[in-house]
Amino acid sequence: MVQAVLYHKLDSVYDDITGEQYHFPKMYLSRIEQTVGDWIVYYGPVPKEKGRFYSGIAKVVSVRPDQRQDNHFYAELSGYLDFDRLVDYSESGGYEKKMFRPDGSVNGGRSVQAVRLLDPSEFAAIIHAGLANPDEWPDRVDTPGAENVAPGFGDVAQAPFVGDEQERPIITQLLNRPFRDAKFRQNIRKIYDRTCAFTGLRLINGHGRPEVEAAHIQPVEHGxxxxxxxxxxxxxxxxxxxxRGLLSLGDDFSILPSRQLNYDVSHLLHRDMRARVPEAPHLRPHPHYLAWHRNEIFKH
Structure with a gap:
């Protein structure tokens, strides 16, 4: 097993679903087969940002042929996690040793490769850079004896991604559910500006912590x-x-109330019954997950 970088572009002609499947031609098959059971880093351009960035990680579960297109394959992925910041591939002198020549210039032959195998040290450096930012609004954590402390004074900051591999191995932390939940919550609150997409409510306590929650559209326990x-x-x-399926969301981000609601909640929601989602397409809910919620959770 070996780790790798996978090139991904939002408007690619390939049949990609970020963190779910990666579509690729046969020329990269031997490399991706080496990554099965290990982790990959997403890399590529980001809308409205100049340059190319590492943006998230996922684990390669398996590789299967594309039944509709000859000489093409799918890598099935799991465990996807967005970085809490975009990591420029050239910062700090560059993370991939073979990407840069001794004079600091980019190795063109290497940079055009859509799948690039990584040394463990390169993978570790990219992960540390992408998951190092602490949460600006961590959940309140009570310490022993905190029952006599005034509300809000038991707050502690979320620990950043630990850099000492001997103390806390990278892979262990990537699989840690509380760590992943905290990063997911951190990312969602940030891109939605701590505001409920359905109601527009933005309730903030005295320490700047928002009331709004980060909801999975397709729950982790359901894949x-x-x-x-x-x-x-x-x-x-x-x-x-x-x-509970009493509300859902259309592909056009229209809010869908269930007929099983025994109370009119429209006064709680945006008057036009449309959710407010990020402007950038790569940050919006994906139709793949919205369809799952409508088909599996929503009470029509």
Missing amino acids: GSDSIQNGIALSGTVHWMFD
Whole structure:
């Protein structure tokens, strides 16, 4: 097993779903087969940003042929997690040793390769750079004896991604559910500006912590990923209704109320019954996850 970088572009002609499947031609088959059971890093351009960036990680589960297109294959992925910041491939002198010549110039032959195998040290450096930012609004954590502390004074900051591999191995932390939940929540709250997409509510406590929650559209326990595109910011009550199928979302981001609702909640929602989602397409809920929610959770 070996780690690798996979090139991905939002408007690619390939049949990609970030964190779910990666579509590629046969020329890269031998490389991707080496990654099965190990982790890959997403890399490529980002809308409205100049340059190319590492943006997230996923684990390669298996490789299968494309039944509709000759000499093409799919890598099935799991465990996707967005970085909490875009990592420029050239920062700090560059993370991939073979990408740069001794004089610092880019190795053109290497840079055009859509699949690039990584040394463990290169993978570790990229992961540390992408998951190092602490949460600006961590959840409140009570310490022993905190029952006599005034509300809000038991707050502690989320620990950043630990750099000492001996103390806390990278892979162990990538698989750690509390760590992943915290990163998912951090990313969703940030891109939605701590505002509920369905109601427009933006309730903030005295320490700047938002009331809004990060909701998985397709829950992790049902095969959903921790991708930003599988998330949406919702206030507590709306999150409860969304998880129970009393509200859902169309591909055009129209809010869909269930006929099983025994109470008119329209006054709680945006008047035009449309969710407010990020402007950038790569940050919006993906139709793949929205369709799953409508088909599997929504009470029509």
